Amino acid sequence: ETGVTQSPTHLIKTRGQQVTLRCSSQSGHNTVSWYQQALGQGPQFIFQYYREEENGRGNFPPRFSGLQFPNYSSELNVNALELDDSALYLCASSSPGIGGRGTDTQYFGPGTRLTVL
């Protein structure tokens, strides 16, 4: 157990709908990263939030957006869902390491399994 929680556990949506996924970070962590993990693949970086601001983004379209709140919890929003958005969405929390950005150890939550029909 890492102390990172995600909700909901599972979600089924239809194409075109919108979805919001939630993540509570581990106590003391101010950075949250979101990943998409398709079946049989490694996690793909969506974006990272640090102190409520986006702090890096992977190769995902603007319909993937996020928020981080003052308590460092975070939301991932996906608009206009497509079939290919079906995946496990992982949240990871961390604090910047001594070496700065990129050196932090990320602690992962259990993920939200999203199915788009």
Add this chain to the structure above:
Amino acid sequence: AQSVSQHNHHVILSEAASLELGCNYSYGGTVNLFWYVQYPGQHLQLLLKYFSGDPLVKGIKGFEAEFIKSKFSFNLRKPSVQWSDTAEYFCAVNDFMDMRFGAGTRLTVKP
């Protein structure tokens, strides 16, 4: 943008066999390197990491990895695997812009 390659999709070993899982990345600049493990039904967790210094790093549960800069590699090793090492192993590279994961290697250890 960098890419991360894990050479083996599925590795099957008997207990006490030695393990080496390959990981190569494409980025030529400074990177931080990680191995994560996901045991059945559990979260991804960190095995070990390399930022700088001694290129041979030791992690939890007897795992180690060697960073070879000239080969852009960060292979994971364990001298003698146990049944409890059955899991999925992911190599990850952080180039200070984003974190990239390999596709993963599933390790099955037969008792």
